Amino acid sequence: MNTHDNLTQLIEHTCQTYAELPAYNSAGKTLSYAQVEQQSRYLAQWFQQQSGLVAGDRIAIQLPNIVDYPIVTYAAFRAGLIVVNTNPLYTAREMLHQFNDADVKAIVILDALTDKLATIIDDTSIKTVIVAAAVSEPTLQEGQFSLNELIRQGERLAPLNAHQASRDDIAVLQYTGGTTGVAKAAMLSHGNILANAEQMNERFDDILTPGQETGICPLPLYHIYAFTVNMVGLFAMGQFNVLIPNPRDLDALVKQIEPFGINYFSGINTLFIGLCMHPGFKALNFSNLKMTVSGGAALTHAAADAWMNTTGCTITEGYGLSETSPVATLNDFKKEEIGSIGRPLSNTTVEIWNENDEPVADGESGEIVVKGPQVMMGYWQRQDETDKCMKRGFFKTGDVGLKLPSGNYKIVDRLKDMIIVSGFNVYPNEVENVLCQHPAICEAAVIGAKDEKTGERVCAYITLKEQIDEQQVSDYCRENLSAYKVPKSIIFMEQLPKSTVGKILRRELRQQ
Template structure:
């Protein structure tokens, strides 16, 4: 079956808003916006960008928001204005944010006030000309908005001090946009829609260029693959995973939205009591999560007391699903977990376990119009059951890395095959099993951590001579970071090292464990043997 991916995301969006105008689209903190309201609000935002900023089609706009109602409004507004969305993690430190803003050449930033402190430190050193500042409840009704924003800022003290030379409140931008109509922008499906930053299979964060065609294709592939589970205009998807991650973005802002379905946004899934409270009395049908989250919820007494009678589908991605978590989730909810696999570079979904043919321990079978193979170190295709590097080809494979042609050539060949960097086997039924990672990337609750980055930070400490970082298994997070350090100061403590790392690194990248060593194992040319440390 051929998938018609020759469309722009804005066309898919317009069709959904037309066909399901009066249906609920997104709910957050007990307030819901319909498809009609989403259409109107995003058009206003697009008009603001077109008529009240210097932004032109093709310019980049960074969006640094958790799962709040402003996220889909800003993203679809930006795409309607012909801009390229740069999804930006609200947990980033100032250093990490500066790299992404500088590398992407972003000219505007939409940021939540709660995390605007880091942005205010670095924006002046980037190309960002306009900051659009939003508070948590900005799209709620006036009384509720005032109350929630007041409590967050003044009672809970969750908003840091910050200052920008050129900023505008989100709601003021929407009001400005309402004065003139949004003007449709011409574009082609091979235009870049999203710059999604990833370490790829190596080193420093790079922007994967995901086109309109890539994202529309992956939406169609997933919807077709899941057509015995996903219903049109009937499903309620629980959305705890951050929409700035391409997995959650594709599932909630593409797949669910295109089918006229309703998404329940969870701004802070780490707040398990608050998360469970948001689910009470809600007839959710589809749950999208990952291993860490399943483990935390299963242990919560109030979650165990919820009504799961409407639940039809549980999807897992972002990190390996453990047998124990899958078993306990199914025992509690009556619904098995369908584990899938993908990469930022594949928009992201490559494989999913079919809901009614799950093989636990595998990541399922390839999506429609997706080819997978495993190759030897010499690049030769391997037979069924043999382990090798997994390669993928399909319409969801990225255009390449932003302004990094050499890095693109390393991972993507002339025939369209993408090397994933993961070691896998494929069985006789086409089910893919991920055996190991080719590189040393560490996966903390679905977040990628690259040892080089952490080691570089640690080695900036005046008392640290050498450092090496590996991932170690952790029941809660799948993996956590462990650092091995050689010090010149015997009084240096683990606590001091972790505090030092936290100044430059997001929390999940900070070493969970620190082990002091007299020396690190190395090859005869002096390269540190991380494998030996891990063993």
């Protein structure tokens, strides 16, 4: 993979190498590597010749895990566009911020989401709306394009002049929150993503045979883990990725898995626990399952034990962030140390720093910092935020950890107040800001609490200006926040605990 200068070259070389093999399956539809190459080339031709877009323009992709996702992504790279991955669960408010921050010019969106887009599109720079449907042809509104129709139109256009980006050119704007609650984009270059895919594949080479494995991908492709690991790394190995559009529907997930002999699986703690309790999943044949990788949330001993008892396969936990493309560390396969995040990938340096940004002795806790070719270029149009988190070439993660005697690393706490709900990041300030815009709410403080099902749940402590009940607060939040950000516990208080300077003390709420 280090022979490639950009993702376009990787895509074209991979599709030629594994042309006849299946590449992706979703919703009963399978595409070969040759079909992926052809359809992405036709769409890239339309992007270049008919869309009015130019190299460097940003295109948002707001789709679930359907085969259209890799087609659009690869087409965007081949046409020189920058991909802006967008969560389909976003509310109109969240979409508006992201599209304007990235100055998005075009979007490929699921048909079920177009009504939401219509409420904000006039306040954005989006001129081109391309609609995809999970099964049939989408119903279009005025001025919209059908993705399938554009692929057909592209076939009739002049041959593609594939854009040849440099390794330092931006490939993806991957949005991530912050302690400020304002989502910002990690600028991931072609070189960042190529490097991380190669680093992961070096580990996979010990377990997987190129062109011979079938894997289940329930993690969303708009999340940087599945984007890099499945859609770039495992793709480059010629593997067959079965995409799961809605992993929360366990009955449907089991039915989608059933026809395939599973060789690898990626998931998070809550999904492992849920599947191991599902009778249909327990009845599946796991004799060929070689590898299960976990990320996005801490893996518990209970989940690892249940998975082993159900499938006969260990779970290998890794660690990373959007800013590291994403993987920085990974346990060794079949030698996992549960409770640790493993050791650094190749060409990656992990250190533990104290509050003076100096390395601490092994075994002492401090902030985890990461240096390597997968570390982002910086935050999009946020030099101030970039300067805060980059020091001497290291990215300061905001996570507290330590180095174990084994050489593996362990996360012990978070400097940030971020809450992780089923692998999704929730930033308390964002939820607090939304709550405080309600006319009846005076102040709000949001913390995370342990939850057996989702890892953590969002808890809101509120003081009122006038009387409202929990249901009214919950309904209001659902209108303005994605479902996983909505507080599951709402506690009304006379006053919130504060410091002498008036800062709300979340730590005191956690102790209650």
